[in-house]
Each structure stands twice: as structure tokens, then as C-alpha cells.
Amino acid sequence: MDRELIDCRRCPRLVAWREKVAVEKRAAFRDQTYWGRPVPGFGPADAALLIVGLAPAAHGGNRTGRMFTGDRSGDVLYAALHAVGLANQPTATHIGDGLTLNGTRVTAPVHCAPPANKPTPLERATCRHWLDSELALLAPTLRAVVVLGGFGWQALLPVLADAGWRVPRPRPKFGHGVHVELPGERNTLHLFGSYHVSQQNTFTGRLTPDMLESVLAEAGRAAGV
Numbered sequence: 209m210d211r212e213l214i215d216c217r218r219c220p221r222l223v224a225w226r227e228k229v230a231v232e233k234r235a236a237f238r239d240q241t242y243w244g245r246p247v248p249g250f251g252p253a254d255a256a257l258l259i260v261g262l263a264p265a266a267h268g269g270n271r272t273g274r275m276f277t278g279d280r281s282g283d284v285l286y287a288a289l290h291a292v293g294l295a296n297q298p299t300a301t302h303i304g305d306g307l308t309l310n311g312t313r314v315t316a317p318v319h320c321a322p323p324a325n326k327p328t329p330l331e332r333a334t335c336r337h338w339l340d341s342e343l344a345l346l347a348p349t350l351r352a353v354v355v356l357g358g359f360g361w362q363a364l365l366p367v368l369a370d371a372g373w374r375v376p377r378p379r380p381k382f383g384h385g386v387h388v389e390l391p392g393e394r395n396t397l398h399l400f401g402s403y404h405v406s407q408q409n410t411f412t413g414r415l416t417p418d419m420l421e422s423v424l425a426e427a428g429r430a431a432g433v
């Protein structure tokens with residue numbers, strides 16, 4: 209799936225943006241070759257825990273080719289994953305930096321960097337094809353999901369419902385620390401909400417490392433990793 213994903217060009221606006229950013233570059237990364245393509249999920253294909261963000265950052269994942277790698281949001285996320293034993297190191301800088309995740313995969317409902325970090329509803333709907341596929345492949349081993357932010361929450365709930373987990377009506381509301389159990393034919397899925405690791409949240413103290421680690425640790429226990 210990842211091999212097919214990286215050739216995807218379904219969203220004209222995002223294709224144009226990811227490639228423009230890759231050519232123009234940020235001054236600090238002028239000597240680097242940007243990835244400039246869809247960014248696949250990172251972590252084992254038989255993960256028990258899935259982290260769902262929003263979309264790659266223009267000069268983070270769109271530069272390095274790995275989710276949450278090379279930007280401030282990723283610095284916060286991987287430090288927290290390491291603190292609770294889900295990552296082997298606290299930093300993520302580039303592919304080949306030695307980072308591995310323990311039973312955990314990180315993905316996003318939109319795989320291309322969007323202008324202003326804001327995909328349109330149509331782009332979210334178009335990229336759902338890949339989230340459907342990823343969930344179907346992970347379903348046999350998946351036991352818990354942590355969704356970072358309301359955008360991912362809205363994107364993921366219908367995907368989980370179509371993948372066979374029973375999502376209550378009305379749909380559970382997103383919030384930090386929300387924990388919902390979704391019964392399924394194969395297994396019960398533990399769904400957790402966390403504020404997104406964006407600078408807007410972490411710089412203002414809306415999301416602290418303790419708050420994030422608490423959700424990740426609980427989700428890790430629920431997933432058995």
C-alpha cells in the first residue's frame with residue numbers, strides 16, 4: 209500500500225503545493241533534497257496501536273518523507289512515545305536515524321502537506337481511500353487508536369465504522385483524554401482522543417508533555433504494547 213501511496217496525485221491543489229514547497233525550500237534546509245510526495249505511515253504493518261494525526265508538515269514530513277519527522281510537532285510526539293516505552297529514541301530527524309516504534313504505527317488522514325496545514329473536506333474525502341486501506345490491513349492486530357485533534361477524529365470515525373467496529377450514535381465527541389470502546393467482530397478497539405501536538409497547542413500549554421504521555425501510556429496498555 210505504501211508503495212502505491214507515494215505515487216498518488218489525486219488532489220491537484222496538494223500535489224502542486226507539496227512540489228512547490230519541495231522546490232522553493234526553507235532557507236535552513238536549502239542544501240537538502242525534499243521528499244515532496246505523499247508521506248506513508250511509519251511503523252510496523254502489524255501494529256496494535258495506531259496514532260492518527262492530521263497531515264504532513266510542509267518542511268517536516270514533506271521534507272524528510274516520514275510522518276512527524278523533522279518538525280516541532282514530531283519532536284513533541286516522539287519524545288512522548290519514547291517516554292512511555294513506545295519508541296526506541298526520543299528524536300526523529302530523518303529516515304535512517306535509527307528510530308523504531310514498538311507495536312505502534314503513525315499515520316494521517318491526509319498524506320500530502322496542505323497549505324496552512326488545512327486540507328479541504330474534499331481532500332480529506334479523497335484521501336480516505338488510503339485510510340480505509342490502512343485500517344483494513346491493520347485490523348487483525350489493531351487494539352487501540354490515539355487520534356491527535358478533531359480533524360483526525362472526524363476523518364477516522366466513519367472509517368472505523370465501515371471497517372466493522374460499532375461506532376455509537378450519536379458519534380462520540382472529540383476531546384483530550386476521551387476514551388471510547390468500540391466492539392467489533394474480531395476485537396474491541398480502544399479509541400482515545402488527544403489534543404494535536406501542533407505548536408499552537410504545545411507552545412500555549414494547552415497540551416503538555418504529561419498530558420500527552422498519559423494518553424499514550426493508557427493507549428499502550430489497552431493495546432498490550
Ligand code: SF4
Nearest residue numbers: 216218219246320335
Ligand atoms: Fe493522494 Fe492523499 Fe495526497 Fe490526495 S492527499 S494526492 S489522495 S495521497
